Amino acid sequence: MEAAQRKAQHRPFCFSVKGHVKMLRLALTVTSMAFFIVAQAPEPYIVITGFEVAIIFFFIILYILRLDRLMKWLFWPLLDIINSLVTTVFLVIISVLALIPKTTTLIVVGGLFY
Template sequence: MASAGAEPAREMPPLKVKIQHRPFCFSVKGHVKMLRLALTATSMTFFILAQAPEPYIVITGFEVTVILFFILLYMLRLDRLMNCLFWPLLDIINSMVTAVFMIIVSVLALIPETTFFIVLGGVFGVLTAVCCLADGALIYRKLMFNPSGPYRKSSVHDKF
């Protein structure tokens, strides 16, 4: 029972739905990282099957471990939780170092007359290096379009 002096009920404003970020697995960066993981693991598998020299296996195995670490880091959103490190910079450095190592290992695997599996490992290593460069470029592009921290790009028109 409403009293005579009560205000009529007001309608509530519609709720604003917060736009969810796309999960890492469905982003372009996630696809490139997972392709990079698959190519590196395939290269390592071919090196193991061919009983290639240990440095080939160790370097590709180490890269598989590091790539898997970064994928888990981004999937579990730990990069947002552990903000004491600048993860995109570490990811770019890792991509460039991996590209250099994989190019060296692949060229060393492809130069001498070796078994078919070592050649396949070298070819997949070159493909891994290309994916590493693409991964680093994607992260760099995201940093430049969405800078965070003290450095922010500003337009010349904003200064006036």
């Protein structure tokens, strides 16, 4: 039983549920950014989406390098929750703005990915 617990503790980030969720989030955000770029959406849409891609990528690299285990002075679950809440607020605003009548189909699709 101890061996099973030890294996669960040392599971690589990419194969964990948290890793799969972050990778899926990154894929959806990059897809949405690609739609905004192709549709030549207003720059704030692209910039905020690119900002989110950079933050998600930063967290993925941080967890892959296991820096969360080295920096124990930060409470990582709370940091993830704050990141998710800020992302939600930004992306809900972008999604609503993308649905304004003077938009193209690709901008609407990009906004709906959020």
